[in-house]
Structures are given as structure tokens and as C-alpha cells.
Amino acid sequence: PVHDDDDDDDDALITDAITGKRYRALRHEEAESLSDHLLSLWMRAGPGRGAELPVDSYKESVLEAVRASQVVVMVVITGCGKTTRIPRFLLEGQVRRVRRAECNILVTQPRRISAVSVAHRVAQEMGPALRHCVGYQVRLESRPPERSGGALLFLTVGVLLRKLQSNPGLQGISHVIVDEVHERDVNTDLLLALLLSSIKNNPDLRVLLMSATGDTQRLSQYFGGCPVVHVPGFMHPVQARFLEEVLTEMGRPTPPRRDREEEKEVAPDLDLVADVIDHIHSNREPGKDAFRADRRGRAGRCQPGHSYHLFPRKQLDRMAVFPVPEILRTPLESVIIQAKIHCPHSKAVDFLAQVLDSPDSQVVRVAVKSLMDIGVLDAAENLTPLGERVACMSCDPRLGKALVLSALFSCVLPVLSVAACLTRDPFYNSMQNRALVSKAKAALSGSSCSDHLVFSRVVQSWKELQGRESKQEFLDQYTLSGASLRFIHGLMQQFGENLCEAGLLDASAECLRLSSGLNQHSQQEQLVKAVLIAGLYPHLIQVKRGTVTKGGRYRPENLSYRTESGPVLLHRSSANRGNPDLSSRWLTFFSAVKSNGQVFIRDSSVVHPLALLLLTDCDLSERGNARPNHSVLLPGHSLIRWEFSPHVWELLWDLRTSLQAMIHRSLRRCDRRSTSGGCKDSELVALLVELLNNTDPEPGSDQEEFSTENIRSDRL
Structure with a gap:
């Protein structure tokens, strides 16, 4: 692809997935010229491969499978060289054939460090003359190939999802390789669903799904019964040690047996993990075990190795053959x-x-x-x-x-x-x-x-x-x-x-x-x-002073914390844990974790009650009573109740309405240069700042009403 700012055709709205610039399909004469240049460059450079790897002998089989089917699932044993060699096979195979200039390959990796390191490795093997054809793009860092046409880009799955936003058909891309597809993280599952649509809209696109293990037949069925190609590899023998053997080797007593439910809930002993690493470093032979004991799939790649499993051997038989996909065990909002x-x-x-x-x-x-x-x-x-x-x-x-x-x-x-x-x-x-x-x-x-x-x-x-x-x-x-x-x-x-x-x-x-x-x-x-x-919001906690123990004793100095869903505890990592002098009875939070039947809040901030009233999108209802003040409730949120005089409530309601109008007005405009609301918006924000800074967020009452006696109406 080339990029021409004067071109107004439909493709001008599409982004080149290799360079990130505007995409335009190559004209015939441009494609011919670039193809000839690429072929001559490869012929002169004659790139080497480095050490022989098991997958090298299957090069032609891989190329033939990809040419014959739009989608291929490839089961490639760990350690055979699939990640570094197969993308290069495809690139070299295309460059030496007719469609050279149209060859642009995207290779996803589940982690940014692997995308970067593999790109460096492949670029080094291809040599100085062709290094510019290889690049990478990960979160916070991008070094793409110099141009499209004969290019190979390693990237994380998340980055490819962003590219699909501006180029859903992946126009200009010849191959997408999804590596480590068996890991089944949320982004990978989302990518597979979008690739189903991409291959329908772009019949020239080829998709290669590479997996070291996993339920590959289900992947094949998902893509309409596409072929599954097995590429055998070689693994050195690995001696597995489970918890009993590990503790015996370290001279420690074997822990008592747990029932199945306890085994599911037990947290990893980080001290034991550190001690095992130190034991490996101090007692195993040099070179043979360094980083050849993080897991079984790594331990036998280059030489015989050892794997250490910090759970009992019997527990292995009860584990699922394949992990539960992340999409079935994670929040779905994003x-x-x-x-x-x-x-x-x-x-x-x-x-x-x-x-x-x-x-x-x-x-x-x-x-x-x-x-x-x-x-x-x-x-x-x-x-x-x-x-x-x-x-x-x-x-x-x-x-x-x-x-x-x-x-x-x-x-x-x-x-x-x-x-x-x-x-x-x-x-x-x-x-x-x-x-x-x-x-x-x-x-x-x-x-x-x-x-x-x-x-x-x-x-x-x-x-x-x-x-x-x-x-x-x-x-x-x-x-x-x-x-x-x-x-x-x-x-x-x-x-x-x-x-x-x-x-x-x-x-x-x-x-x-x-x-x-x-x-x-x-x-x-x-x-x-x-x-x-x-x-x-609505991540909100109400703090109340005074708790009753299980034995029925009242402790006035203790604090209790409650969300709309029920009681919670502050996690030990929070600065507010154990703080008896919170300046307000309201906390907001981002993350919570459930452990042993209790919910722990990992982070929290005391917030002014008026911030909740004025800046959240909650619905309010007003209720008069016999007293001169009015109660204001949040329907569905029984924790929250304010009591104001009618005059103060009218002023606060006007301020709340004005602030929300300011937000909605700003969000409907196109860019920052036109979102400035001038003096009016600035005065609104300044008024909010003054109100938050000069009213008492905690009047010291044990009731659940918020006192506004110290709010002067002239400030509103």
C-alpha cells in the first residue's frame, strides 16, 4: 500500500495495519515495481536461518496447507521453533512467488515481551539488508516495518483489536497468525470472533491459528471445519516433582492432607515459592536448571530438565484438561x-x-x-x-x-x-x-x-x-x-x-x-x-461507628463498612484500614476481592457527600415530612439519605442540574477547541471547588442525615 493525501476514495478512510498510516490499495504498476524490488532484495541478501529447528523440515507442508485453505489450525509442539520460523516461511514463500508486494503478515503474541523479543530474533536472523521488513507494536512501544509490502509485524492481541476498529476487513494484510491461541484470554476470543467476519469480507486473507495444546477440534469447527495440521517437535525428558517430593528434597515435613474444597480455595504460599527458587538456584547443577524449572513446557526445550509443581500429585488428576476460558470468569463490561x-x-x-x-x-x-x-x-x-x-x-x-x-x-x-x-x-x-x-x-x-x-x-x-x-x-x-x-x-x-x-x-x-x-x-x-x-459510582461504601461482636459485645470505637450489596472489609493494602478518623462517612472504591466468603476493598477514598449528590448520575426523589426540612433519597440505594431546608435543596438542585448540563454539553461537542464553555463553565467548577472545600463533610452526628447548616446561600 501507498499513502496519498490527495486520494479521496473510500479506502482513504481505512488505516494501514502495518504502518498505521492511511491505506490505499496498490495500483498495478506500483505492485509490479515493488514486487520486483522485493525479489531482488531477497535474492541479494540470501538471509540465513541460524540453527536448524524441528519445524524447518515441515516448511513446504505448512506453506501448502495455508495456500489450500483460508483458515488453518496448526498444532505445533512446544520447542520446535513455530513462533520464529513459521511467519518467516510465509513471508519468504510469498516474496519468492507472484504476489510479493501484497504480502503483509501480522503475528499476535499474548504478551508484549514475547512480541518484542521474537521480532528482534527474527530481524536478527534475516540480516541487516532485510531487518527493516520486521517490526513490532505493543502497548506503549511501536517500531513497525519501514513500509508495507513484504512486511512482518509482531503485535499483541490488544493492539490488533484496535487496528480492526479502523480496518475491519484487514485490507492490505495477506496473513494473520494467532500464536498461543490455546491460552484463551478474553482478547483472543474476541479476536477470533472478529476474524470470522474479516475472512468473509476479505477472501484474500489467510488466518493461521497456532496452538501448542488445547481443544483444536473445537477451533476447527468454529471456523467451519478448517483443516488441522500437526507439526511434531522434540522435547527432552523432564523429571516432574510434586509438592511431596519438593518438600522431601528440601528436608521439610509433608503438610496434612486437605479435602477437595480446601484444595480449591488454598492460596499459593509465596514464601514457599521463594524458598523453592532459592533451593533450585543453590542445589541444582549450573546451566541445566537455570529458568528450566518455571514449568514443564519450558523445562525440556534445549536439554533434560526438571519441573516443580507446588501441589500434591493426586490433585493433578482432578484438574481440568483445559483451563476455563477467561471470558467465562471475568467481568464483561470492557x-x-x-x-x-x-x-x-x-x-x-x-x-x-x-x-x-x-x-x-x-x-x-x-x-x-x-x-x-x-x-x-x-x-x-x-x-x-x-x-x-x-x-x-x-x-x-x-x-x-x-x-x-x-x-x-x-x-x-x-x-x-x-x-x-x-x-x-x-x-x-x-x-x-x-x-x-x-x-x-x-x-x-x-x-x-x-x-x-x-x-x-x-x-x-x-x-x-x-x-x-x-x-x-x-x-x-x-x-x-x-x-x-x-x-x-x-x-x-x-x-x-x-x-x-x-x-x-x-x-x-x-x-x-x-x-x-x-x-x-x-x-x-x-x-x-x-x-x-x-x-x-455506584461503588460506594457507608461507614458507621460502633460494631457488635459475634459474642454480642458492643464496641463503640470500631468501624463497620457496608455497600448496597452487603458488609465489606478494607483490605490490609488500603491506607484507610484501621483509620478511626475518617473525615466523612462515605468512601468510593475501584476494586474488591472475595476471599473465604468475605469481600475486601483493596483501594478507597473518603468523599464529600455533596460530591455524591452533585456529580453522580443517580436519580433522586424528594420527600417532605413534619419537620421544616426535606429528606432526599436515592431510590434503590437505601444507604443514602440527606436532609435539607427547602431553600438549600432548591439551590443545590440548580447547581446539580447546571453541572450535569455542562458535562452533557461538553461531551456532545467534537473537540477540545470547541468544548470550552467560557466563563460560565469555569465559574461552575470554581463554585463546586469552593463548596467542597468549605463545607463540613462529617457533621459528627450518628444519624444518617447530612447537615447543611454551615452552607451559606450566597456561596450557591
Whole structure:
């Protein structure tokens, strides 16, 4: 493909999946010229292959299978060289045949590190003259081939899903290789469903599904009974050790037997894992076992090896032959948004019914309802203006909503930090240093009562420090990971670019500068937490003082925590755990985990009750009573009740209506240059900041009403 800014044909709307530029099909004379150039280049370079691998002797069989069928499932034994050699077989086979210029191959990898390392390996084997034909594209990093035509691009599944948004038929691509398809993560299952559509719309496209194991016959049936090709490999003998043998070898007593239910729920003993690694390092022969003991599939690739399994041998027989696909055990909100991007006119239930292992329809409906509750989908399951912006964000929809709102309320930087840190923890969290991390979080949280502001303070402080020594001292003081913080910074850059794609920013670099207008209110921590509750709602916790023990004793100093779904506990990783001086009776949170029948909240922030009233999308109902005040309730949310004088309630209602109108108005416009609401919007945000900063969020009453006696009407 070539790129011509003056070309206005339909293909100009399609993005080249290799280069990311605008796509246009090659004209006949261009294809001829490029084909001749590629052939002469390959003939002169005569690229070598390096060491002989088992798959090399099956080159012609692989090429013939792919030529004969649009989709091929290939079962290739681990260690035979499938990942590095088969893509090259296809590229070289096409370049030496007639359709050279049309040959562009995408190879997906489940992890970014494998995509990068395999691309480097293949480029090195092809030599200096052809290295420019090979590239990679992963999250936060991209080095594509110099141009389309005779190109090979390694990429993660998530990146290919994004490419399908702007090129659903994969025009200009000759082959897609989905490697490690047996891992069955959510993105891979979504990709397979979309490739079914792509091959119908693009009959020249060839799809090769490579699996080391797994239920390959089901894959074949999914693609209309496509052929399954077996390529044998060779594995050196591997000696397997299970928990009993491992403990005996280390001179430790064998643990007591557990019943089946206990075996399912038992968590991995991280101390034992560390001790086993140390044992292998100290006692096994050098070279033979280094990284030849992480699992059986790796241990015998190059020489005889050992595999260590930290569960009893009998438990192996009770394990499932194939793992449960991720799509059947994970929240579906992000998947549904992806489905709406690719197939906007399909109902979520109908689209997900087409994947290889369809989730239960009721689970899908619950996820759809959740997206409707946060304003991402409307009643007809269409993306709302908010949903269209959230769909641009490469993160959880609730975090995406918070990021979108942060642009409207000019507090982008701290919310970027929070979203990135909730994706990658900046702390060295382990069983050994848990106490140190808790102490560090408590110091960083201060009076904010917020895990999320801890993240923001960590990122901003680390960025402001100059010099390697001062940065390292900061990392050591607060038990932080420099590698994680660098990755977090990259995520923040990506989320900033997402905000640009959503039309909310002019330049992504501006959102990372604290002095930017986009961060005018980034130092207003009450507002930042208000934006978080606006994004994360209905993730809300009510805090009550006083608990009753199982023995019936009342403990007035203890705190209890409750969501609409029932009681919860704060996880030990939260800075708010054990804090008796929370400044409000309301907390918001992002993630929760269930363990041993209890729900633990991993992160939380105290939020001002007025932030909940003014910035969430909740429905309100007013109820008069005998007293001069009015009660305001959230239907379906029995935790929440306010009591206001009629005059104050009227003023707050006007402010709430104005703020929501400002949000809706901004989201309906196309780009940041036209979303400025001028003085009116700025005054609204400034008024909200003043209100949050100058009203008491915790009047000290044991009742569940929020007092507004200290709100002056002139401030509203």
C-alpha cells in the first residue's frame, strides 16, 4: 500500500495495519515495481536461518496447507521453533512467488515481551539488508516495518483489536497468525470472533491459528471445519516433582492432607515459592536448571530438565484438561464496549453468543445494565456521547469515565496517575515488606484518607525529583518500584493520547504538565476525589461507628463498612484500614476481592457527600415530612439519605442540574477547541471547588442525615 493525501476514495478512510498510516490499495504498476524490488532484495541478501529447528523440515507442508485453505489450525509442539520460523516461511514463500508486494503478515503474541523479543530474533536472523521488513507494536512501544509490502509485524492481541476498529476487513494484510491461541484470554476470543467476519469480507486473507495444546477440534469447527495440521517437535525428558517430593528434597515435613474444597480455595504460599527458587538456584547443577524449572513446557526445550509443581500429585488428576476460558470468569463490561465499537448495531447478548465459549446470557445482561448505570450505554444499548469517549480509553470503563470527567473539570494529571497505578501497583508489595508498604502509604496519605491520592502524590513527587540519587532515595524511603513507576508514566502518556483520540484534548503532552490549563484544579484534592466518585459510582461504601461482636459485645470505637450489596472489609493494602478518623462517612472504591466468603476493598477514598449528590448520575426523589426540612433519597440505594431546608435543596438542585448540563454539553461537542464553555463553565467548577472545600463533610452526628447548616446561600 501507498499513502496519498490527495486520494479521496473510500479506502482513504481505512488505516494501514502495518504502518498505521492511511491505506490505499496498490495500483498495478506500483505492485509490479515493488514486487520486483522485493525479489531482488531477497535474492541479494540470501538471509540465513541460524540453527536448524524441528519445524524447518515441515516448511513446504505448512506453506501448502495455508495456500489450500483460508483458515488453518496448526498444532505445533512446544520447542520446535513455530513462533520464529513459521511467519518467516510465509513471508519468504510469498516474496519468492507472484504476489510479493501484497504480502503483509501480522503475528499476535499474548504478551508484549514475547512480541518484542521474537521480532528482534527474527530481524536478527534475516540480516541487516532485510531487518527493516520486521517490526513490532505493543502497548506503549511501536517500531513497525519501514513500509508495507513484504512486511512482518509482531503485535499483541490488544493492539490488533484496535487496528480492526479502523480496518475491519484487514485490507492490505495477506496473513494473520494467532500464536498461543490455546491460552484463551478474553482478547483472543474476541479476536477470533472478529476474524470470522474479516475472512468473509476479505477472501484474500489467510488466518493461521497456532496452538501448542488445547481443544483444536473445537477451533476447527468454529471456523467451519478448517483443516488441522500437526507439526511434531522434540522435547527432552523432564523429571516432574510434586509438592511431596519438593518438600522431601528440601528436608521439610509433608503438610496434612486437605479435602477437595480446601484444595480449591488454598492460596499459593509465596514464601514457599521463594524458598523453592532459592533451593533450585543453590542445589541444582549450573546451566541445566537455570529458568528450566518455571514449568514443564519450558523445562525440556534445549536439554533434560526438571519441573516443580507446588501441589500434591493426586490433585493433578482432578484438574481440568483445559483451563476455563477467561471470558467465562471475568467481568464483561470492557468486552461489551469492544463489541459495541466493532459491531455497534448488534446486541451484546447476540455478539457474545458468537464467541467460541459464550458467557451466560444473564451475566451479559448484568454487565450491560452496569454500563447503563454509569451512563456508557443508553436504554437501546447504543454508546452514549460519554460512552463514545470512554470507548477510546484503554482501561476499565469506570476509570475511563473518571478520566473523561477529569478533562472537563481540569484535573487531568492526578486522575491519570490514579488510573495508571490501579493498572500497575507502584509499591513493592510482598508478604515480606507488607508492614513497610502500609507505613509508607499511611505517611503519604496524611489527612486525605485516600489510597488514590497516595498514588497521585507518589507519581508527582517522583516526577519532580531531579537526579538518579534523589529518585532512588525516594523509592527506598517509600518501598516503591522504579520500573513500575516508569511503566506507569508510559500508561499515563497512553491515557493522555486516548483523551486526544476522544476529542477532549488538543495535545496529550499538556495533560502531563501541572502548570497546564488542563490541570488548573489538580491541586484541589476534594475535587479530584469528587471526579473519582463520579466515575466509580455506584461503588460506594457507608461507614458507621460502633460494631457488635459475634459474642454480642458492643464496641463503640470500631468501624463497620457496608455497600448496597452487603458488609465489606478494607483490605490490609488500603491506607484507610484501621483509620478511626475518617473525615466523612462515605468512601468510593475501584476494586474488591472475595476471599473465604468475605469481600475486601483493596483501594478507597473518603468523599464529600455533596460530591455524591452533585456529580453522580443517580436519580433522586424528594420527600417532605413534619419537620421544616426535606429528606432526599436515592431510590434503590437505601444507604443514602440527606436532609435539607427547602431553600438549600432548591439551590443545590440548580447547581446539580447546571453541572450535569455542562458535562452533557461538553461531551456532545467534537473537540477540545470547541468544548470550552467560557466563563460560565469555569465559574461552575470554581463554585463546586469552593463548596467542597468549605463545607463540613462529617457533621459528627450518628444519624444518617447530612447537615447543611454551615452552607451559606450566597456561596450557591
